[in-house]
Amino acid sequence: MDALLTYVLRQxxxxxxxxxxxxxxxTHAPEIExxxxxxxxxxxxxxxxRTLYTYAGQVEGLDHDEDHFAYWRDQHEFLNPLLVEQxxxxxxxxxxxxxxxxxxxxxxxxxxxxxxxxxxxxLAQKAVKETGYHLRHSRSWVVRLGDGTGESHRRAQRAVxxxxxxxxxxxxxxxxxxxxVAAGVAAxxxxxxxxxxxxxxxxxxxxxxxxxxxxVMQTGGRSGRHSEAFSYxxxxxxxxxxxxxxxxx
Amino acid sequence: MSVTTVAGLDELVRxxxxxxxxxxTIGDLGIVRSVTIEGVVATVELTPTYxxxxxxxxxxxxxADVIVGAGFVPDVRLVLSPAWTTDWITERGRRRxxxxxxAPPSCAAEPSVTHVEPPVACPRCGSRxxxxxxxxxxxxxxxxxxxxxxxxxxxxxxxx
Numbered sequence: 001m002d003a004l005l006t007y008v009l010r011q012x013x014x015x016x017x018x019x020x021x022x023x024x025x026x027t028h029a030p031e032i033e034x035x036x037x038x039x040x041x042x043x044x045x046x047x048x049x050r051t052l053y054t055y056a057g058q059v060e061g062l063d064h065d066e067d068h069f070a071y072w073r074d075q076h077e078f079l080n081p082l083l084v085e086q087x088x089x090x091x092x093x094x095x096x097x098x099x100x101x102x103x104x105x106x107x108x109x110x111x112x113x114x115x116x117x118x119x120x121x122x123l124a125q126k127a128v129k130e131t132g133y134h135l136r137h138s139r140s141w142v143v144r145l146g147d148g149t150g151e152s153h154r155r156a157q158r159a160v161x162x163x164x165x166x167x168x169x170x171x172x173x174x175x176x177x178x179x180x181v182a183a184g185v186a187a188x189x190x191x192x193x194x195x196x197x198x199x200x201x202x203x204x205x206x207x208x209x210x211x212x213x214x215x216v217m218q219t220g221g222r223s224g225r226h227s228e229a230f231s232y233x234x235x236x237x238x239x240x241x242x243x244x245x246x247x248x249x
Numbered sequence: 250m251s252v253t254t255v256a257g258l259d260e261l262v263r264x265x266x267x268x269x270x271x272x273x274t275i276g277d278l279g280i281v282r283s284v285t286i287e288g289v290v291a292t293v294e295l296t297p298t299y300x301x302x303x304x305x306x307x308x309x310x311x312x313a314d315v316i317v318g319a320g321f322v323p324d325v326r327l328v329l330s331p332a333w334t335t336d337w338i339t340e341r342g343r344r345r346x347x348x349x350x351x352a353p354p355s356c357a358a359e360p361s362v363t364h365v366e367p368p369v370a371c372p373r374c375g376s377r378x379x380x381x382x383x384x385x386x387x388x389x390x391x392x393x394x395x396x397x398x399x400x401x402x403x404x405x406x407x408x409x
Contacts, residue, residue: 033383033393040385047301051329122330126300129332129409137384 003176004117005059006079007186009069010176010222012052013080016070017230018101019045020237021084025094034091037137041098044130048123055119071241075226075234082221083166085230089159092152095141096159100200102135104170107195111187120185139203146207157209168217170196259284261315262293268307269388271349275308279337282328291321296333298409299389335409347372350403351391352379357408369405371396379403 022042029035053066084101088094109131112124145156171193173181180186204211220226241247262284263276275281275295282294293312297305309325316323335354338346343353352372368377376398383393384407391404 033385036387036393037383037385040389043301043303043389044299045301047297047299051300118330122328122332123300125330125332126297130299133384133407 003179005056006176007180008052008056010079012049013078014084015045016049017080018084020233025088030091041134048127051123071238075231076224079222081169087229090155092145092155093159095138097163099138099142100163100167102138103196103199105131106135107192108187116184142203143207146209160209161212164212165218169219172219255286258291258319262312265311269304273342273345277339277342289322290324291316292324294326294328297327298333302389346406352405354406354408369394372403373401374399
């Protein structure tokens with residue numbers, strides 16, 4: 001597959017899959033304001049995914065629209081990092097996953113504003129504003145939970161420990177990334193990692209949470225190798241579109 | 250209604266109302282980037298507010314209807330760059346938001362990350378004894394507040 005197409009789909013899938021996970025939580029958040037907040041985060045992510053999928057269709061040149069990429073690809077064709085497909089668990093788990101993601105997404109979009117690819121740079125200008133807002137929200141919850149009660153601290157720490165091994169994949173550089181970084185299209189994963197690390201370390205410290213020691217990282221999502229739980233997510237995401245092909249309402 | 254000039258069409262397009270903000274037009278919101286006419290085709294460029302805003306599609310359809318009504322073939326495009334900012338909302342737009350019970354945004358210029366900084370003035374009684382309830386509201390563009398003076402809950406259009 002074309003490097004640019006792969007790159008655009010990885011980012012679109014990251015946004016769509018995380019949005020789908022967030023939608024599963026709605027009506028289960030600890031307060032109604034948080035239901036609205038999570039729905040808003042999901043909405044922004046879907047907006048980003050739609051723009052990226054539309055662009056993927058143009059890059060691919062096969063006349064595929066955004067719905068094709070969301071509803072008509074199979075599980076192994078999704079290229080999102082494993083972090084965003086992790087099942088929701090408790091609220092601490094949802095928030096820590098969001099925070100670890102947002103701390104990546106903000107420097108990612110910020111760097112992409114100067115991409116040589118005009119479409120990606122234009123989307124980045126919008127996405128960076130939305131993502132800054134997301135990070136502020138998820139970070140404030142991480143601090144509130146970590147530095148809250150004994151129980152909230154325990155759950156937040158458990159989430160950090162469980163999700164940590166999925167963070168390395170966000171900064172993995174393969175041939176696709178290297179080629180596009182050299183062309184000035186893609187964001188350099190190393191510099192994003194530095195920004196991510198600084199944001200995460202500072203927030204965990206403020207939240208009185210312990211940063212896990214460096215260890216083995218689980219990867220594969222961005223090459224289409226996903227967890228079992230992901231198949232259920234994709235099934236629910238696609239069931240209506242596949243049951244009623246071409247339907248509109 | 251049939252118009253023949255760009256200025257006339259421009260005026261009509263800017264009067265299209267936002268489906269989620271009562272009586273606020275897309276001209277007020279500052280999302281109309283350009284209106285051009287070439288032969289029978291009228292091209293309008295719009296900047297979406299948030300990438301996922303569901304009102305965008307409704308607005309696009311409404312603008313197309315206006316163009317057709319004016320006797321042209323519609324070509325409505327969404328342009329992402331330069332990114333929309335609440336600083337483009339006009340003074341009239343801010344008055345109309347306030348009248349609709351929505352506190353207008355403060356200045357969003359640098360730093361580029363959105364702010365929701367109290368105290369926001371209550372759109373009903375004007376008191377600044379407001380309290381942030383949530384950074385998020387019923388639509389992507391708003392945050393939820395409550396007024397400490399008149400006790401009314403209200404929404405605040407976030408600076409972006």
